[in-house]
Amino acid sequence: MPSRIPMLQIEVTLYRVRPEIWRRLLVPANARLDWLHAVLQVAMGWNNSHLHRFNVNGRLYSNTQYHFAEYEDDPVILEEADFKLGDVVYGEGAIFSYEYDFGDDWQHQMVVDRVLPPDSGVPRAALCTDGQRACPPEDCGGSWGYEELLSALRNRRHPEHARMRQWVGREFDAEAFDIAYTNLWLRKLPWPHVSVPQLGRVLTGRDKAS
Secondary structure (H helix, E strand, C coil): CCCCCCCEEEEEEEECCCCEEEEEEEECCCCCCHHHHHHHHHHHHHCCCCCEEEECCCEEECCCCCCCCCCCCCEEEHHHHCCCCHCCCCCCCEECCCCECCCCEEEEEEEEEEEECCHHCEECCCCEEECCEEEEEEECCHHHHHHHHHHHHHHHCCCCHHHHHHHHHHCCCCCCCCCHHHHHCCCCCCCCCHHHHHHHHHHHHHHHHH
């Protein structure tokens, strides 16, 4: 069924990685931030094995069951499931960020490119309309570690080539990105809430089938 609420077109770009790794997503304005987190995990290619948080104009949102202000001077962490995207991100040109894996520090810049009207005919679901390049492997050491990993994989004479191939455990094509496959798994995300086990099953299915 067509949505009766606006859709936000959001461009997501991974910081400090060249060439750029990015996705263009359509997401309902009434999507909760926890649902948007699930969308980003599927669309980017992560596997939800680390903490995350959104930063919108200096306010931090996350799953407070796992990530919370531990000390008195820590920034306040707001429960992401209590907030809808359209209530915290205002209109075209809005910029916010999504951080995943605080050790590797994967920072995603998120820009609202367009706001589509309710009668646009776009189904109520997340949709990936464009993107480029594969997601870095989990736990590869952030942008610097990923650059080193690619250098080793591309050069058979690199002293770490064999070890890095074994560590990745599969053929890794940094240029690969399949929009149709991404949307297949985005459609499997329950609306309007995705539990951690549900997201895990979707991500496991995505990775086993790839």
